[in-house]
Amino acid sequence: xxxxxxxxxxxxxxxxxxxxxxxxxxxxxxxxxxxxxxxxxxxxxxxxxxxxxxxxxxxxxxxxxxxxxxxxxxxxxxxxxxxxxxxxxxxxxxxxxxxxxxxxxxxxxxxxxxxxxxxxxxxxxxxxxxxxxxxxxxxxxxxxxxxxxxxxxxxxxxxxxxxxxxxxxxxxxxxxxxxxxxxxxxxxxxxxx
Amino acid sequence: xxxxxxxxxxxxxxxxxxxxxxxxxxxxxxxxxxxxxxxxxxxxxxxxxxxxxxxxxxxxxxxxxxxxxxxxxxxxxxxxxxxxxxxxxxxxxxxxxxxxxxxxxxxxxxxxxxxxxxxxxxxxxxxxxxxxxxxxxxxxxxxxxxxxxxxxxxxxxxxxxxxxxxxxxxxxxxxxxxxxxxxxxxxxxxxxx
DNA sequence: ACCTGAACACCGTTCAAGT
DNA sequence: ACCTGAACACCGTTCAAGT
Numbered sequence: 001x002x003x004x005x006x007x008x009x010x011x012x013x014x015x016x017x018x019x020x021x022x023x024x025x026x027x028x029x030x031x032x033x034x035x036x037x038x039x040x041x042x043x044x045x046x047x048x049x050x051x052x053x054x055x056x057x058x059x060x061x062x063x064x065x066x067x068x069x070x071x072x073x074x075x076x077x078x079x080x081x082x083x084x085x086x087x088x089x090x091x092x093x094x095x096x097x098x099x100x101x102x103x104x105x106x107x108x109x110x111x112x113x114x115x116x117x118x119x120x121x122x123x124x125x126x127x128x129x130x131x132x133x134x135x136x137x138x139x140x141x142x143x144x145x146x147x148x149x150x151x152x153x154x155x156x157x158x159x160x161x162x163x164x165x166x167x168x169x170x171x172x173x174x175x176x177x178x179x180x181x182x183x184x185x186x187x188x189x190x191x192x193x
Numbered sequence: 194x195x196x197x198x199x200x201x202x203x204x205x206x207x208x209x210x211x212x213x214x215x216x217x218x219x220x221x222x223x224x225x226x227x228x229x230x231x232x233x234x235x236x237x238x239x240x241x242x243x244x245x246x247x248x249x250x251x252x253x254x255x256x257x258x259x260x261x262x263x264x265x266x267x268x269x270x271x272x273x274x275x276x277x278x279x280x281x282x283x284x285x286x287x288x289x290x291x292x293x294x295x296x297x298x299x300x301x302x303x304x305x306x307x308x309x310x311x312x313x314x315x316x317x318x319x320x321x322x323x324x325x326x327x328x329x330x331x332x333x334x335x336x337x338x339x340x341x342x343x344x345x346x347x348x349x350x351x352x353x354x355x356x357x358x359x360x361x362x363x364x365x366x367x368x369x370x371x372x373x374x375x376x377x378x379x380x381x382x383x384x385x386x
Numbered sequence: 387a388c389c390t391g392a393a394c395a396c397c398g399t400t401c402a403a404g405t
Numbered sequence: 406a407c408c409t410g411a412a413c414a415c416c417g418t419t420c421a422a423g424t
Binding site: 095098101102104118129130131133134136137138140141143144145148151152171175176178179180181182183184186187 | 198288291294295297320323324326327329330331333334335337338341344345348365368369371372373375376377379380
């Protein structure tokens, strides 16, 4: 059997979802494909590049938010919800995306869309980009934590004395996002009371 | 030579600062101590526990914010600045703390203080905790990213086509924090215009 | 209480060679 | 173009045994 980059990414997503990020090794992916580990290096320069491709595919599968012509704040909430769902759809999805970003690799995270949406509310480029970054930091942190506590409840592997969020995750997500969006709105030139 | 937990943590911080988180291995710490790797397991059940201790020590060295009796929002900014400085003081400090948190281990992160400060502004427990969590997600994400781009500029190891923040990190930090704090303030029962 | 020495079951990556 | 086979230089962790 001969494979392409895309086949490998599909299998890798399967491994991720079944075994988790900690067990997403080159050797395991290779084994799953019925191939020698070294074969993967014909398709990806290294493991980081493979993980980046997996991260991009997970985000791509989540789709894009298309709120026709609703208000900028509704649009942001919608874009973030799509992003959150994309990550929640696979085991350790948020951790994977965070990890790839921590490598300094480019992941097709919707920073541009968010910044554009904010700019459409009348902000300049520099502010819009910074605000979009703020939103993304929150989203990745929140969803990673959310996914961690999901896992903590399913297996017993996590120290229960720490007790994680526990509160309604979807609520916490909306609340945090709303705080940031409100903070942005307050800075609109046209903002009154 | 015989060591205690605390000695090992000191050496581990040295290894972290010199070689980075990726090279902070049990074997390297042991080598630095002039001891067999297995010796470390007499002091820590596993690597995660050792990393958690290192994370706690780094945060402890950062100290605590003591803004006598200034306004709640100033207090929050101060607490976050202290936290940021603590992480920036060591190579990969923010990544380390994020990693330990991702394990589901308890790190002595100032969540309680932040929540208490917010509660002092007149919010209920549930909201205060959620808002504190929002702030921390932002802070860890932001400072990790900040530290990544510091590293990207010092070595050439990071894909320069991705080009990271580039903007003034301290400014971005303050801005993001301010957005969240403003969002919180807007929800104060006593808030007017 | 603290450590050694040896082993086990893994990693990511390289490289010559095959088809 | 895609893969094998073998090797290299690492990991974290366990465990019997030493002092």
